[in-house]
Amino acid sequence: KKHRSCSTYSLPPGDLGIPVVGQTLSLLHCLHSNTDDQWFRDRIKKYGPVSKMSVLGSPTVLLAGPAANHFIFTNEGLALTQTRALRSLLGRCILTLNGDELKQVRSALQGYLRPEMVRSYVGKMDEEVRRQIKLNWFGRDRVTVLSLARRLTLGIICSVVFGQEAAAIVEAHALDFQLLGDAILSFPVNIPYTRFGKGMRSSAKIRKAITRIAEKREQLLFHEGHAVSSTDFITYMLILRSQGSHSLTLEDIVDNLMGIIIGAHGTTSALITFMIRHLANEPDVLAKITEEQDEIASNKGTEGVLTWEDVSRMKYTWKVAMETLRTVPPVFGSFRTATKDINYQGYHIPKGWKVFAAQSITHLDSRFFNEPTKFDPSRFEKRSSIPPYTFLPFGGGPRMCPGTEFSRVETMVAMHYLVTQFRWKLCYKDETYKKDPKPTPVFGLPVELELRRPASTADAWNALYVHSD
Protein backbone atom coordinates (compact mmCIF):
# COMPACT_ATOMS: atom_id res chain seq x y z
CA LYS A 1 0.00 0.00 0.00
CA LYS A 2 2.86 2.30 0.97
CA HIS A 3 4.66 1.63 -2.33
CA ARG A 4 1.51 2.29 -4.33
CA SER A 5 1.00 5.68 -2.62
CA CYS A 6 4.45 7.01 -3.59
CA SER A 7 2.78 9.02 -6.36
CA THR A 8 4.67 12.23 -5.64
CA TYR A 9 7.93 10.55 -6.73
CA SER A 10 8.79 10.13 -10.36
CA LEU A 11 8.26 6.39 -10.35
CA PRO A 12 8.90 4.49 -13.60
CA PRO A 13 5.88 4.07 -15.90
CA GLY A 14 3.93 0.80 -15.87
CA ASP A 15 1.36 -0.74 -13.59
CA LEU A 16 1.58 -2.94 -10.50
CA GLY A 17 -1.40 -5.09 -11.54
CA ILE A 18 -3.80 -6.57 -9.03
CA PRO A 19 -2.58 -6.50 -5.39
CA VAL A 20 -0.08 -9.22 -4.31
CA VAL A 21 -0.38 -11.18 -7.58
CA GLY A 22 0.67 -8.34 -9.90
CA GLN A 23 2.29 -9.75 -13.05
CA THR A 24 3.59 -12.93 -11.32
CA LEU A 25 1.21 -15.43 -12.93
CA SER A 26 1.54 -13.89 -16.36
CA LEU A 27 5.38 -13.96 -16.17
CA LEU A 28 5.45 -17.52 -14.81
CA HIS A 29 3.14 -18.61 -17.62
CA CYS A 30 5.48 -17.03 -20.19
CA LEU A 31 8.52 -18.68 -18.62
CA HIS A 32 6.77 -22.04 -18.83
CA SER A 33 5.85 -21.54 -22.47
CA ASN A 34 9.24 -19.95 -23.29
CA THR A 35 7.57 -16.74 -24.47
CA ASP A 36 9.09 -14.55 -21.75
CA ASP A 37 11.34 -12.74 -24.23
CA GLN A 38 8.31 -11.52 -26.19
CA TRP A 39 6.63 -10.62 -22.87
CA PHE A 40 9.60 -8.40 -21.91
CA ARG A 41 9.76 -6.86 -25.39
CA ASP A 42 6.04 -6.00 -25.29
CA ARG A 43 6.48 -4.23 -21.95
CA ILE A 44 9.55 -2.37 -23.21
CA LYS A 45 7.61 -1.28 -26.32
CA LYS A 46 4.71 -0.07 -24.19
CA TYR A 47 6.56 1.63 -21.32
CA GLY A 48 10.18 2.10 -22.45
CA PRO A 49 13.42 0.61 -21.04
CA VAL A 50 12.56 1.41 -17.40
CA SER A 51 9.15 0.29 -16.15
CA LYS A 52 7.49 -0.91 -13.01
CA MET A 53 5.58 -4.12 -12.39
CA SER A 54 4.91 -6.40 -9.43
CA VAL A 55 6.48 -9.88 -9.22
CA LEU A 56 6.35 -12.43 -6.37
CA GLY A 57 4.58 -9.88 -4.16
CA SER A 58 7.19 -7.11 -4.61
CA PRO A 59 7.10 -3.94 -6.68
CA THR A 60 9.83 -4.48 -9.28
CA VAL A 61 11.53 -2.25 -11.83
CA LEU A 62 12.24 -3.96 -15.15
CA LEU A 63 15.36 -2.59 -16.80
CA ALA A 64 16.51 -3.09 -20.40
CA GLY A 65 19.70 -2.43 -22.33
CA PRO A 66 23.48 -2.40 -21.78
CA ALA A 67 23.39 0.71 -19.52
CA ALA A 68 20.75 -0.97 -17.39
CA ASN A 69 22.85 -4.15 -17.18
CA HIS A 70 25.84 -2.11 -16.09
CA PHE A 71 23.71 -0.38 -13.45
CA ILE A 72 22.18 -3.58 -12.04
CA PHE A 73 25.52 -5.41 -11.79
CA THR A 74 27.63 -2.57 -10.38
CA ASN A 75 25.42 -0.25 -8.30
CA GLU A 76 26.34 -0.51 -4.62
CA GLY A 77 22.79 0.30 -3.54
CA LEU A 78 21.48 -2.90 -5.15
CA ALA A 79 21.80 -6.19 -3.26
CA LEU A 80 21.59 -9.65 -4.85
CA THR A 81 18.14 -11.07 -4.14
CA GLN A 82 17.22 -14.70 -3.70
CA THR A 83 13.84 -16.28 -3.22
CA ARG A 84 12.70 -17.05 0.33
CA ALA A 85 12.66 -20.69 -0.68
CA LEU A 86 16.35 -20.63 -1.63
CA ARG A 87 17.30 -18.95 1.64
CA SER A 88 15.52 -21.69 3.63
CA LEU A 89 16.95 -24.49 1.49
CA LEU A 90 20.59 -23.39 1.46
CA GLY A 91 21.00 -21.55 4.76
CA ARG A 92 24.00 -19.27 5.23
CA CYS A 93 25.94 -19.50 1.97
CA ILE A 94 27.47 -17.24 -0.67
CA LEU A 95 24.07 -16.88 -2.32
CA THR A 96 22.39 -15.59 0.84
CA LEU A 97 25.07 -13.77 2.88
CA ASN A 98 25.80 -10.03 2.86
CA GLY A 99 28.40 -7.56 4.06
CA ASP A 100 31.63 -8.74 5.65
CA GLU A 101 30.61 -12.40 5.78
CA LEU A 102 29.93 -12.36 2.04
CA LYS A 103 33.33 -10.78 1.35
CA GLN A 104 35.09 -13.56 3.27
CA VAL A 105 33.17 -16.33 1.51
CA ARG A 106 33.55 -14.82 -1.96
CA SER A 107 37.24 -14.32 -1.60
CA ALA A 108 37.72 -17.94 -0.40
CA LEU A 109 35.54 -19.31 -3.17
CA GLN A 110 37.19 -17.23 -5.87
CA GLY A 111 40.51 -18.62 -4.68
CA TYR A 112 39.22 -22.18 -4.91
CA LEU A 113 37.81 -21.65 -8.41
CA ARG A 114 40.57 -19.47 -9.84
CA PRO A 115 42.00 -20.58 -13.22
CA GLU A 116 45.27 -21.99 -11.78
CA MET A 117 43.26 -24.21 -9.41
CA VAL A 118 40.84 -25.27 -12.15
CA ARG A 119 43.84 -26.44 -14.19
CA SER A 120 44.62 -28.92 -11.48
CA TYR A 121 41.05 -30.32 -11.66
CA VAL A 122 41.25 -31.28 -15.38
CA GLY A 123 42.42 -34.84 -14.63
CA LYS A 124 39.53 -35.46 -12.19
CA MET A 125 37.02 -34.02 -14.65
CA ASP A 126 38.40 -36.21 -17.46
CA GLU A 127 38.20 -39.34 -15.31
CA GLU A 128 34.63 -38.65 -14.24
CA VAL A 129 33.45 -37.88 -17.80
CA ARG A 130 34.97 -41.12 -19.13
CA ARG A 131 33.50 -43.10 -16.23
CA GLN A 132 30.01 -41.77 -16.81
CA ILE A 133 30.13 -42.07 -20.61
CA LYS A 134 31.09 -45.69 -20.25
CA LEU A 135 28.32 -46.28 -17.70
CA ASN A 136 25.43 -44.26 -19.14
CA TRP A 137 26.05 -43.53 -22.85
CA PHE A 138 28.15 -46.31 -24.28
CA GLY A 139 26.17 -49.21 -25.83
CA ARG A 140 22.80 -47.37 -25.77
CA ASP A 141 20.91 -46.46 -28.91
CA ARG A 142 18.66 -43.92 -27.20
CA VAL A 143 19.40 -41.62 -24.26
CA THR A 144 17.67 -38.69 -22.58
CA VAL A 145 20.29 -35.96 -22.66
CA LEU A 146 19.10 -33.64 -19.88
CA SER A 147 19.10 -36.27 -17.13
CA LEU A 148 22.50 -37.63 -18.23
CA ALA A 149 23.98 -34.12 -18.47
CA ARG A 150 22.73 -33.40 -14.94
CA ARG A 151 24.25 -36.61 -13.68
CA LEU A 152 27.50 -35.77 -15.46
CA THR A 153 27.87 -32.25 -14.06
CA LEU A 154 26.85 -33.39 -10.57
CA GLY A 155 29.50 -36.12 -10.77
CA ILE A 156 32.16 -33.65 -11.97
CA ILE A 157 31.60 -31.00 -9.30
CA CYS A 158 31.35 -33.66 -6.57
CA SER A 159 34.54 -35.41 -7.71
CA VAL A 160 36.39 -32.12 -7.30
CA VAL A 161 34.84 -30.79 -4.09
CA PHE A 162 34.64 -34.10 -2.18
CA GLY A 163 37.52 -36.14 -3.57
CA GLN A 164 37.21 -39.80 -2.63
CA GLU A 165 33.71 -39.56 -1.08
CA ALA A 166 32.21 -38.17 -4.30
CA ALA A 167 30.86 -41.44 -5.68
CA ALA A 168 29.02 -42.26 -2.44
CA ILE A 169 27.46 -38.77 -2.24
CA VAL A 170 26.32 -38.83 -5.88
CA GLU A 171 24.99 -42.37 -5.58
CA ALA A 172 22.99 -41.61 -2.44
CA HIS A 173 21.89 -38.04 -3.15
CA ALA A 174 21.59 -37.39 -6.91
CA LEU A 175 17.80 -37.26 -6.59
CA ASP A 176 18.04 -35.07 -3.48
CA PHE A 177 20.14 -32.50 -5.37
CA GLN A 178 17.53 -32.55 -8.13
CA LEU A 179 14.64 -32.01 -5.69
CA LEU A 180 16.58 -29.27 -3.90
CA GLY A 181 17.24 -27.47 -7.21
CA ASP A 182 13.58 -27.84 -8.25
CA ALA A 183 12.36 -26.24 -5.01
CA ILE A 184 14.27 -22.96 -5.38
CA LEU A 185 11.41 -21.16 -7.11
CA SER A 186 8.63 -22.78 -5.07
CA PHE A 187 6.16 -21.38 -2.54
CA PRO A 188 8.10 -21.54 0.75
CA VAL A 189 5.61 -23.30 3.04
CA ASN A 190 6.96 -26.53 4.41
CA ILE A 191 4.17 -29.01 3.68
CA PRO A 192 5.15 -32.62 2.89
CA TYR A 193 4.88 -33.71 -0.78
CA THR A 194 4.91 -30.13 -2.11
CA ARG A 195 7.94 -29.01 -4.17
CA PHE A 196 9.22 -26.98 -1.25
CA GLY A 197 8.51 -29.72 1.31
CA LYS A 198 10.42 -32.28 -0.77
CA GLY A 199 13.26 -29.76 -1.30
CA MET A 200 13.58 -29.15 2.45
CA ARG A 201 13.68 -32.88 3.17
CA SER A 202 16.38 -33.39 0.54
CA SER A 203 18.32 -30.39 1.79
CA ALA A 204 18.36 -31.85 5.33
CA LYS A 205 19.54 -35.26 4.03
CA ILE A 206 22.35 -33.73 1.96
CA ARG A 207 23.41 -31.44 4.83
CA LYS A 208 23.62 -34.42 7.20
CA ALA A 209 25.76 -36.45 4.80
CA ILE A 210 28.14 -33.56 4.07
CA THR A 211 28.42 -32.64 7.75
CA ARG A 212 29.62 -36.18 8.50
CA ILE A 213 32.35 -35.82 5.88
CA ALA A 214 33.26 -32.33 7.13
CA GLU A 215 33.67 -33.56 10.70
CA LYS A 216 35.99 -36.34 9.53
CA ARG A 217 38.06 -33.84 7.54
CA GLU A 218 38.32 -31.56 10.56
CA GLN A 219 39.58 -34.47 12.68
CA LEU A 220 42.09 -35.48 10.02
CA LEU A 221 43.44 -31.98 9.74
CA PHE A 222 43.67 -31.73 13.53
CA HIS A 223 45.76 -34.93 13.72
CA GLU A 224 47.85 -34.54 10.58
CA GLY A 225 48.24 -30.76 10.57
CA HIS A 226 48.70 -28.63 7.49
CA ALA A 227 50.75 -31.26 5.71
CA VAL A 228 47.48 -32.71 4.38
CA SER A 229 47.39 -32.02 0.69
CA SER A 230 44.00 -32.10 -0.94
CA THR A 231 41.90 -30.23 -3.46
CA ASP A 232 38.66 -30.97 -1.67
CA PHE A 233 36.65 -27.89 -0.71
CA ILE A 234 36.18 -28.69 2.98
CA THR A 235 39.90 -29.16 3.65
CA TYR A 236 40.67 -26.06 1.58
CA MET A 237 38.24 -23.98 3.68
CA LEU A 238 39.47 -25.44 6.99
CA ILE A 239 43.08 -24.61 6.09
CA LEU A 240 42.11 -21.06 5.12
CA ARG A 241 40.31 -20.67 8.44
CA SER A 242 43.32 -21.84 10.42
CA GLN A 243 45.35 -19.19 8.55
CA GLY A 244 42.86 -16.51 9.66
CA SER A 245 41.42 -15.84 6.17
CA HIS A 246 37.84 -16.32 7.32
CA SER A 247 35.85 -17.21 10.42
CA LEU A 248 33.21 -19.53 8.99
CA THR A 249 31.88 -22.31 11.21
CA LEU A 250 31.80 -25.91 9.98
CA GLU A 251 28.03 -25.51 9.40
CA ASP A 252 28.68 -22.45 7.22
CA ILE A 253 31.29 -24.36 5.20
CA VAL A 254 28.76 -27.17 4.64
CA ASP A 255 26.08 -24.68 3.52
CA ASN A 256 28.53 -23.04 1.13
CA LEU A 257 29.46 -26.38 -0.33
CA MET A 258 25.78 -27.04 -1.00
CA GLY A 259 25.51 -23.56 -2.58
CA ILE A 260 28.42 -24.29 -4.95
CA ILE A 261 27.01 -27.63 -6.03
CA ILE A 262 23.59 -26.10 -6.71
CA GLY A 263 25.20 -23.13 -8.55
CA ALA A 264 27.39 -25.45 -10.60
CA HIS A 265 25.41 -28.38 -11.82
CA GLY A 266 22.01 -27.12 -13.07
CA THR A 267 23.64 -24.35 -15.09
CA THR A 268 26.41 -26.33 -16.80
CA SER A 269 24.10 -29.26 -17.52
CA ALA A 270 21.73 -26.84 -19.31
CA LEU A 271 24.67 -25.60 -21.39
CA ILE A 272 25.75 -29.13 -22.37
CA THR A 273 22.15 -30.18 -23.13
CA PHE A 274 21.54 -27.24 -25.46
CA MET A 275 24.93 -27.60 -27.15
CA ILE A 276 23.96 -31.15 -28.03
CA ARG A 277 20.61 -29.91 -29.32
CA HIS A 278 22.19 -27.18 -31.46
CA LEU A 279 24.80 -29.56 -32.87
CA ALA A 280 22.06 -31.97 -33.96
CA ASN A 281 20.54 -29.18 -36.05
CA GLU A 282 23.75 -27.58 -37.35
CA PRO A 283 25.79 -30.05 -39.48
CA ASP A 284 28.39 -27.42 -40.48
CA VAL A 285 29.06 -26.45 -36.88
CA LEU A 286 29.25 -30.14 -35.91
CA ALA A 287 31.76 -30.78 -38.71
CA LYS A 288 34.02 -27.93 -37.53
CA ILE A 289 33.84 -28.88 -33.88
CA THR A 290 34.59 -32.52 -34.79
CA GLU A 291 37.63 -31.47 -36.80
CA GLU A 292 38.97 -29.55 -33.80
CA GLN A 293 38.27 -32.37 -31.33
CA ASP A 294 39.61 -35.16 -33.61
CA GLU A 295 42.83 -33.21 -33.97
CA ILE A 296 43.14 -32.93 -30.17
CA ALA A 297 42.29 -36.63 -29.73
CA SER A 298 44.95 -37.72 -32.21
CA ASN A 299 47.62 -35.66 -30.41
CA LYS A 300 46.82 -36.87 -26.91
CA GLY A 301 49.57 -38.38 -24.81
CA THR A 302 49.91 -42.14 -24.31
CA GLU A 303 47.63 -42.09 -21.25
CA GLY A 304 44.78 -40.80 -23.45
CA VAL A 305 43.82 -38.29 -20.76
CA LEU A 306 43.03 -34.67 -21.61
CA THR A 307 45.39 -32.06 -20.26
CA TRP A 308 45.03 -28.37 -19.59
CA GLU A 309 46.90 -27.66 -22.85
CA ASP A 310 44.36 -29.77 -24.78
CA VAL A 311 41.50 -27.82 -23.25
CA SER A 312 43.10 -24.50 -24.12
CA ARG A 313 43.20 -25.60 -27.78
CA MET A 314 39.41 -26.06 -27.91
CA LYS A 315 38.82 -22.56 -29.21
CA TYR A 316 36.06 -23.26 -31.71
CA THR A 317 34.22 -25.53 -29.25
CA TRP A 318 34.15 -22.67 -26.73
CA LYS A 319 32.69 -20.34 -29.37
CA VAL A 320 29.90 -22.87 -29.90
CA ALA A 321 29.34 -22.90 -26.13
CA MET A 322 29.18 -19.10 -26.02
CA GLU A 323 26.68 -18.99 -28.86
CA THR A 324 24.61 -21.54 -26.94
CA LEU A 325 24.83 -19.35 -23.81
CA ARG A 326 23.73 -16.34 -25.87
CA THR A 327 20.69 -18.04 -27.38
CA VAL A 328 19.70 -20.15 -24.34
CA PRO A 329 21.19 -18.59 -21.18
CA PRO A 330 20.96 -21.03 -18.24
CA VAL A 331 20.20 -18.14 -15.84
CA PHE A 332 17.40 -16.11 -17.43
CA GLY A 333 17.90 -12.90 -15.44
CA SER A 334 19.11 -11.18 -12.29
CA PHE A 335 17.12 -9.85 -9.35
CA ARG A 336 18.37 -7.16 -6.99
CA THR A 337 16.82 -5.25 -4.06
CA ALA A 338 17.34 -1.49 -3.56
CA THR A 339 18.96 -1.09 -0.14
CA LYS A 340 18.34 2.69 -0.31
CA ASP A 341 16.39 5.12 -2.49
CA ILE A 342 18.06 5.19 -5.89
CA ASN A 343 17.76 7.39 -8.94
CA TYR A 344 18.10 5.80 -12.37
CA GLN A 345 17.73 7.79 -15.58
CA GLY A 346 15.50 10.33 -13.84
CA TYR A 347 13.28 7.69 -12.22
CA HIS A 348 13.00 7.06 -8.53
CA ILE A 349 13.50 3.48 -7.28
CA PRO A 350 12.32 3.40 -3.64
CA LYS A 351 14.28 1.49 -1.00
CA GLY A 352 12.97 -2.10 -0.74
CA TRP A 353 11.84 -2.32 -4.37
CA LYS A 354 13.23 -5.08 -6.56
CA VAL A 355 15.14 -4.44 -9.77
CA PHE A 356 15.27 -7.03 -12.55
CA ALA A 357 17.10 -7.43 -15.88
CA ALA A 358 16.63 -10.38 -18.28
CA GLN A 359 19.65 -11.61 -20.26
CA SER A 360 17.65 -12.30 -23.42
CA ILE A 361 16.82 -8.59 -23.80
CA THR A 362 20.33 -7.75 -25.04
CA HIS A 363 21.34 -11.29 -26.12
CA LEU A 364 18.53 -11.32 -28.70
CA ASP A 365 18.63 -7.65 -29.73
CA SER A 366 19.50 -7.14 -33.42
CA ARG A 367 21.28 -3.86 -32.60
CA PHE A 368 24.00 -5.89 -30.84
CA PHE A 369 23.79 -9.31 -32.51
CA ASN A 370 23.07 -9.42 -36.22
CA GLU A 371 20.23 -11.88 -37.03
CA PRO A 372 19.93 -12.71 -33.32
CA THR A 373 17.90 -15.90 -33.73
CA LYS A 374 20.51 -17.43 -36.07
CA PHE A 375 22.92 -19.87 -34.40
CA ASP A 376 26.29 -18.55 -35.52
CA PRO A 377 29.39 -19.26 -33.35
CA SER A 378 31.53 -17.16 -35.71
CA ARG A 379 30.13 -13.99 -34.11
CA PHE A 380 32.49 -14.74 -31.20
CA GLU A 381 35.56 -14.72 -33.45
CA LYS A 382 36.19 -11.11 -32.52
CA ARG A 383 35.08 -10.67 -28.91
CA SER A 384 35.88 -6.96 -29.13
CA SER A 385 33.06 -6.51 -31.67
CA ILE A 386 30.51 -7.43 -28.98
CA PRO A 387 29.49 -4.24 -27.13
CA PRO A 388 30.14 -4.21 -23.37
CA TYR A 389 27.26 -5.35 -21.13
CA THR A 390 25.30 -6.98 -23.96
CA PHE A 391 26.52 -10.59 -23.46
CA LEU A 392 26.25 -11.58 -19.81
CA PRO A 393 25.57 -15.29 -19.35
CA PHE A 394 27.71 -15.27 -16.18
CA GLY A 395 26.42 -11.93 -14.85
CA GLY A 396 28.87 -9.12 -14.13
CA GLY A 397 30.41 -6.89 -11.47
CA PRO A 398 31.22 -8.01 -7.93
CA ARG A 399 28.65 -10.85 -7.92
CA MET A 400 29.72 -12.27 -11.27
CA CYS A 401 29.71 -16.07 -11.39
CA PRO A 402 32.92 -17.36 -9.76
CA GLY A 403 32.49 -20.70 -11.57
CA THR A 404 33.00 -19.36 -15.13
CA GLU A 405 36.35 -21.05 -15.72
CA PHE A 406 35.25 -24.25 -14.00
CA SER A 407 32.17 -24.52 -16.21
CA ARG A 408 34.19 -23.75 -19.35
CA VAL A 409 36.69 -26.51 -18.65
CA GLU A 410 34.16 -29.17 -17.66
CA THR A 411 32.01 -28.38 -20.73
CA MET A 412 35.04 -28.68 -23.01
CA VAL A 413 36.07 -32.01 -21.46
CA ALA A 414 32.52 -33.41 -21.76
CA MET A 415 32.08 -32.21 -25.37
CA HIS A 416 35.44 -33.69 -26.36
CA TYR A 417 34.33 -37.23 -25.55
CA LEU A 418 30.75 -36.82 -26.80
CA VAL A 419 31.72 -35.30 -30.16
CA THR A 420 34.61 -37.67 -30.90
CA GLN A 421 32.69 -40.83 -29.92
CA PHE A 422 29.05 -40.31 -30.85
CA ARG A 423 26.59 -39.05 -33.42
CA TRP A 424 23.01 -38.29 -32.41
CA LYS A 425 19.61 -37.44 -33.90
CA LEU A 426 16.86 -35.64 -32.01
CA CYS A 427 13.88 -37.92 -31.35
CA TYR A 428 11.59 -34.85 -31.51
CA LYS A 429 12.99 -32.38 -33.98
CA ASP A 430 10.82 -29.50 -32.75
CA GLU A 431 10.92 -30.29 -29.05
CA THR A 432 10.19 -27.04 -27.20
CA TYR A 433 11.58 -26.04 -23.83
CA LYS A 434 10.34 -24.19 -20.79
CA LYS A 435 12.18 -22.11 -18.21
CA ASP A 436 11.77 -23.83 -14.88
CA PRO A 437 13.59 -21.45 -14.19
CA LYS A 438 16.54 -23.14 -15.98
CA PRO A 439 15.87 -23.95 -19.64
CA THR A 440 14.37 -27.46 -19.68
CA PRO A 441 13.40 -29.38 -22.85
CA VAL A 442 9.83 -30.59 -22.33
CA PHE A 443 10.71 -34.26 -22.95
CA GLY A 444 14.26 -33.98 -21.54
CA LEU A 445 15.82 -34.09 -25.05
CA PRO A 446 15.76 -37.77 -26.02
CA VAL A 447 18.21 -38.57 -28.85
CA GLU A 448 19.04 -41.60 -30.95
CA LEU A 449 22.67 -42.34 -30.37
CA GLU A 450 25.23 -43.95 -32.67
CA LEU A 451 28.83 -44.80 -31.94
CA ARG A 452 31.37 -42.98 -34.07
CA ARG A 453 34.86 -44.38 -33.99
CA PRO A 454 37.19 -42.86 -36.52
CA ALA A 455 40.13 -45.20 -37.04
CA SER A 456 42.51 -42.58 -35.65
CA THR A 457 40.91 -42.54 -32.22
CA ALA A 458 39.69 -46.14 -31.87
CA ASP A 459 42.84 -47.37 -30.18
CA ALA A 460 43.02 -44.39 -27.89
CA TRP A 461 39.38 -44.96 -26.95
CA ASN A 462 39.97 -48.62 -26.11
CA ALA A 463 43.06 -47.75 -24.12
CA LEU A 464 41.06 -45.13 -22.32
CA TYR A 465 38.45 -47.54 -21.11
CA VAL A 466 40.95 -50.08 -20.02
CA HIS A 467 42.67 -47.26 -18.15
CA SER A 468 39.45 -46.07 -16.49
CA ASP A 469 38.57 -49.62 -15.38
Ligand code: HEM
Ligand atom coordinates in the same frame (compact mmCIF):
# COMPACT_ATOMS: atom_id res chain seq x y z
C1 HEM B 1 27.29 -22.50 -17.76
C2 HEM B 1 27.46 -22.48 -16.47
C3 HEM B 1 27.10 -21.35 -15.55
C4 HEM B 1 26.34 -20.22 -15.77
C5 HEM B 1 25.64 -19.81 -17.04
C6 HEM B 1 26.33 -19.48 -14.52
C7 HEM B 1 25.68 -18.25 -14.37
C8 HEM B 1 25.73 -17.51 -13.19
C9 HEM B 1 25.18 -16.17 -13.05
C10 HEM B 1 24.46 -15.39 -14.14
C11 HEM B 1 25.42 -15.78 -11.79
C12 HEM B 1 25.12 -14.40 -11.18
C13 HEM B 1 23.66 -14.19 -10.86
C14 HEM B 1 23.38 -12.72 -10.54
O1 HEM B 1 24.27 -11.87 -10.47
O2 HEM B 1 22.20 -12.43 -10.36
C15 HEM B 1 26.09 -16.87 -11.10
C16 HEM B 1 26.48 -16.87 -9.78
C17 HEM B 1 27.09 -17.91 -9.15
N1 HEM B 1 27.60 -19.05 -9.75
FE1 HEM B 1 27.43 -19.54 -11.68
N2 HEM B 1 27.06 -20.16 -13.58
C18 HEM B 1 27.56 -21.30 -14.17
C19 HEM B 1 28.37 -22.26 -13.59
C20 HEM B 1 28.82 -22.22 -12.28
C21 HEM B 1 29.72 -23.17 -11.69
C22 HEM B 1 30.37 -24.35 -12.43
C23 HEM B 1 29.86 -22.82 -10.38
C24 HEM B 1 30.73 -23.46 -9.31
C25 HEM B 1 31.70 -24.31 -9.52
C26 HEM B 1 29.04 -21.64 -10.15
C27 HEM B 1 28.90 -21.02 -8.95
C28 HEM B 1 28.21 -19.82 -8.78
C29 HEM B 1 28.08 -19.16 -7.48
C30 HEM B 1 28.61 -19.68 -6.15
C31 HEM B 1 27.38 -17.95 -7.72
C32 HEM B 1 26.99 -16.90 -6.69
C33 HEM B 1 28.03 -15.81 -6.63
C34 HEM B 1 27.63 -14.67 -5.71
O3 HEM B 1 26.47 -14.58 -5.35
O4 HEM B 1 28.49 -13.86 -5.34
N3 HEM B 1 28.43 -21.31 -11.33
N4 HEM B 1 26.28 -17.90 -12.00
